[in-house]
Amino acid sequence: MAVTRTLPTDESRALLELTREINAREVAPRAAADEAAGRFPREVFTTLGAAGLLSLPYPEEHGGGDQPYEVYLQVLEELAAGWLAVGLGVSVHTLACHPMATYGTPEQQAAHLPAMLSGELLGAYCLSEPHSGSDAAALSTKAAAEAEEYVLTGTKAWTTHGGVADFYTVLARTSPDGARGISAFLVDADTPGLSAAAPEHKMGMRSSPTAQIHLDGARVARERRVGKEGQGFSIALAALDCGRLGIAACATGVAQAALDLASEYARNRTQFGGPIADKQGIRFMLADMATAIEAGRALYLSAARLRDAGLPFGRQAAMAKLFCTDSAMRVTIDAVQILGGYGYTTDFPAERYMREAKCLQIVEGTNQIQRMVIARDLLRG
Numbered sequence: 001m002a003v004t005r006t007l008p009t010d011e012s013r014a015l016l017e018l019t020r021e022i023n024a025r026e027v028a029p030r031a032a033a034d035e036a037a038g039r040f041p042r043e044v045f046t047t048l049g050a051a052g053l054l055s056l057p058y059p060e061e062h063g064g065g066d067q068p069y070e071v072y073l074q075v076l077e078e079l080a081a082g083w084l085a086v087g088l089g090v091s092v093h094t095l096a097c098h099p100m101a102t103y104g105t106p107e108q109q110a111a112h113l114p115a116m117l118s119g120e121l122l123g124a125y126c127l128s129e130p131h132s133g134s135d136a137a138a139l140s141t142k143a144a145a146e147a148e149e150y151v152l153t154g155t156k157a158w159t160t161h162g163g164v165a166d167f168y169t170v171l172a173r174t175s176p177d178g179a180r181g182i183s184a185f186l187v188d189a190d191t192p193g194l195s196a197a198a199p200e201h202k203m204g205m206r207s208s209p210t211a212q213i214h215l216d217g218a219r220v221a222r223e224r225r226v227g228k229e230g231q232g233f234s235i236a237l238a239a240l241d242c243g244r245l246g247i248a249a250c251a252t253g254v255a256q257a258a259l260d261l262a263s264e265y266a267r268n269r270t271q272f273g274g275p276i277a278d279k280q281g282i283r284f285m286l287a288d289m290a291t292a293i294e295a296g297r298a299l300y301l302s303a304a305r306l307r308d309a310g311l312p313f314g315r316q317a318a319m320a321k322l323f324c325t326d327s328a329m330r331v332t333i334d335a336v337q338i339l340g341g342y343g344y345t346t347d348f349p350a351e352r353y354m355r356e357a358k359c360l361q362i363v364e365g366t367n368q369i370q371r372m373v374i375a376r377d378l379l380r381g
Helices: 008-038 042-050 070-081 084-103 105-118 232-268 280-308 315-345 350-360 367-378
Strands: 123-127 142-146 149-162 167-173 182-189 194-196 208-223
Touching: 008 070, 008 350, 008 367, 042 070, 042 084, 070 123, 070 280, 084 105, 084 123, 084 149, 084 167, 084 182, 084 350, 105 149, 123 142, 123 149, 149 167, 149 182, 167 208, 167 232, 167 315, 167 367, 182 208, 182 232, 232 280, 232 315, 232 350, 315 350, 315 367
Parallel strands: 123 167
Antiparallel strands: 142 149, 149 208, 167 182, 194 208
């Protein structure tokens, strides 16, 4: 079911229609088979890049779409409804571009952003480590300054697009001074000393490779440091605020897909002399599912409008990520229940939606971390 939306311009409405066309033609039809086989759909990202959908919130002067976040997130929701591996992949690529687009010098942006935003390259974001997931300030990957280079040594974990990305935005320690000792770097995938481990074996999102990235004396030119030395942690937090909105939109897309599937099944499945959609128990479940989705969509769009207006939105981004992903988990569980035994089989995508929703409660900061972020902001003196 196409969701009715209010978009600010004719251009944004055309973008959403283009997204739906690509979704129907290139994305949704291959999701089940590729997920079962664990195939990464790189050519889909090439198609999205050629259509301008990998660069929507970034400046037109560097090849971006110059769209507000309010529009970008709705495009992301549509993509995730078709296939989360693609929707989440676009969100991760956007996150990987954020430090350069926001903190890079004009010279750096002119040199790097056109290729990053054109779809020619695909990005990944390296913040987490095996022993410092939620506690990002405790990361231990080192970036030692030597003449005109930094030498990066350490291991990054849970890297979406690990092993298939063309560039990595890497957070590494340039001094032992806690959060103030972290810097950001743009690192090409073919940099000597950078390698990817075998992808993790996950219960969902099998078409989206997640892998450790090993940095063994990888040399990075000084002009590839993004922002000032020691500014990396604040860069990472700013990027994560934006990334959490992306996850909220993706969760809403998965939940909408699950609701659409459950509604169609309920209309067509006959039991006890009529469609199960006539049963009050089913109707109430569908009503609750739809209400949660609408509330989540309103929450992420409200946060996006704050961002577009240049106002603080970190607390609202955490709220949106928390609410939308928890709602997606409940909605997908209910979709499996409505389909009954069929919901537990791979003949229908309900079970895939449920496995995908679980991932979204964890990535970009677990939902327990989101509660900490919200409470800290509420209680700040």
